[in-house]
Amino acid sequence: MSKLAILGGEPVRTRPFPTWPVHDQDELNGLIDVLKSNEWGSTKGQRVKQFEQHYAEYHDAKYGICVNSGTTALYLALKAAGIGCGDEVLLPGYTFIATATSIIDTGAVPVFVDIDPDTYNIDPAQIEEKITDKTRAIMPVHFAGRPADMTALLAIADKYDLKIIEDAAQAWGSEWNGRKVGAIGTAGCFSFQSSKNITAGEGGIILSNDEETAQFARSYSNCGRLANGVWYEHYYLGGNYRMTEFQAALLQAQFNRYPQLKAIRDKNALLLDAHLSRIEGVKTMKNDPRVTSNSRHIYIWRYQKEAFNNVPKDKFINAMRKEGMYISPGYSIPLTVQPVLKNLAFGPRGKRVDIGIDYASVSLPETEKACYDEAIWFTQNVLLGTEEDMLDIVKAIVKIQENSKDLVK
Numbered sequence: 001m002s003k004l005a006i007l008g009g010e011p012v013r014t015r016p017f018p019t020w021p022v023h024d025q026d027e028l029n030g031l032i033d034v035l036k037s038n039e040w041g042s043t044k045g046q047r048v049k050q051f052e053q054h055y056a057e058y059h060d061a062k063y064g065i066c067v068n069s070g071t072t073a074l075y076l077a078l079k080a081a082g083i084g085c086g087d088e089v090l091l092p093g094y095t096f097i098a099t100a101t102s103i104i105d106t107g108a109v110p111v112f113v114d115i116d117p118d119t120y121n122i123d124p125a126q127i128e129e130k131i132t133d134k135t136r137a138i139m140p141v142h143f144a145g146r147p148a149d150m151t152a153l154l155a156i157a158d159k160y161d162l163k164i165i166e167d168a169a170q171a172w173g174s175e176w177n178g179r180k181v182g183a184i185g186t187a188g189c190f191s192f193q194s195s196k197n198i199t200a201g202e203g204g205i206i207l208s209n210d211e212e213t214a215q216f217a218r219s220y221s222n223c224g225r226l227a228n229g230v231w232y233e234h235y236y237l238g239g240n241y242r243m244t245e246f247q248a249a250l251l252q253a254q255f256n257r258y259p260q261l262k263a264i265r266d267k268n269a270l271l272l273d274a275h276l277s278r279i280e281g282v283k284t285m286k287n288d289p290r291v292t293s294n295s296r297h298i299y300i301w302r303y304q305k306e307a308f309n310n311v312p313k314d315k316f317i318n319a320m321r322k323e324g325m326y327i328s329p330g331y332s333i334p335l336t337v338q339p340v341l342k343n344l345a346f347g348p349r350g351k352r353v354d355i356g357i358d359y360a361s362v363s364l365p366e367t368e369k370a371c372y373d374e375a376i377w378f379t380q381n382v383l384l385g386t387e388e389d390m391l392d393i394v395k396a397i398v399k400i401q402e403n404s405k406d407l408v409k
């Protein structure tokens with residue numbers, strides 16, 4: 001029983017965990033080729049178009065439309081699916097802010113549904129009670145890379161004639177029952193922002209199997225032009241949301257390396273599952289057999305403070321950091337109490353727009369528990385480490401548990 005590092009003892013490790021992003025000569029060659037080509041934008045170059053094709057094919061989607069971020073992808077996909085003013089869109093309470101703001105930007109209203117604590121995805125059993133005659137779509141998030149229950153969601157969407165816009169921002173190549181997510185609903189949206197497992201610093205893509213949705217998404221991303229239309233003819237209220245050729249060059253290299261890195265993340269996540277599930281007070285997430293592939297953007301587990309002498313989550317995290325761990329508490333508050341939602345600050349310069357909802361009073365007990373008490377994240381860069389790195393994580397948790405009474409003195 002060694003003394004905890006936070007109390008002056010030796011830390012479990014001092015070596016850093018792997019950093020992200022990674023690159024090699026492929027990224028360098030791609031960037032230099034674009035630079036020399038003088039075709040830096042996608043209106044002339046071919047790299048964005050080629051990446052769109054490769055990425056869509058890999059996900060068994062007919063169409064791919066690259067844009068400048070995952071946030072943009074969500075916003076344009078909603079608009080392209082026909083969502084707009086006054087419509088209601090269902091989404092989980094535990095997600096990144098863009099899932100909600102993209103809905104508000106279209107003029108629609110986000111309606112929050114609590115999460116299933118075993119997956120941190122939208123709980124299908126709680127969806128129907130939130131459906132009204134204004135509900136037009138569900139926006140499930142494949143959180144951390146673990147697919148939402150698409151079987152249940154498709155059945156609900158079918159019953160109530162709803163669109164499904166998948167927030168697959170964290171789920172490149174994840175599969176539900178053998179089908180790649182992002183290509184199951186009306187449209188799916190991915191992010192290539194710098195923390196993501198495939199990154200160009202920023203970027204996003206919309207996938208769809210629906211021709212009309214894809215055509216509108218393309219037009220909205222390209223100033224409202226038509227696919228083979230005239231340069232100075234603008235038909236819809238779009239914008240310039242295009243991706244650059246530099247981004248596409250980086251993305252193609254990252255995408256080519258993806259399977260190799262995914263295999264390392266998979267191996268380490270399974271190793272962690274096996275070891276952590278044996279520790280009292282550590283709840284690993286459910287491995288549903290219908291999840292046939294998981295991008296493992298974040299390795300999540302649920303901290304049970306009762307098994308750690310009631311040491312609260314934030315204190316446990318500080319102790320882990322002092323032991324040399326790369327660890328995150330994740331989202332610190334539910335989206336519903338974010339100032340923009342709590343204050344309905346949707347108008348110009350944050351002006352309140354009263355839409356008749358008091359977001360702060362929406363009850364989402366599982367989301368709250370995840371934010372305040374239980375969710376612990378290891379981000380994907382940690383999963384790129386060695387077996388020894390993973391065993392250090394296990395050692396640190398056990399060490400803190402064995403010495404947890406020292407943290408409550």
Ligand SMILES: Cc1ncc(COP(=O)(O)O)c(C=O)c1O
Pocket residue numbers: 069070071072095096098099141167169170190191192193202203204
């Ligand atoms: C679940 C989720 N949705 C949407 C986004 C938005 O993507 P971006 O940061 O590329 O705009 C992110 C990423 O940050 C995300 O994690």
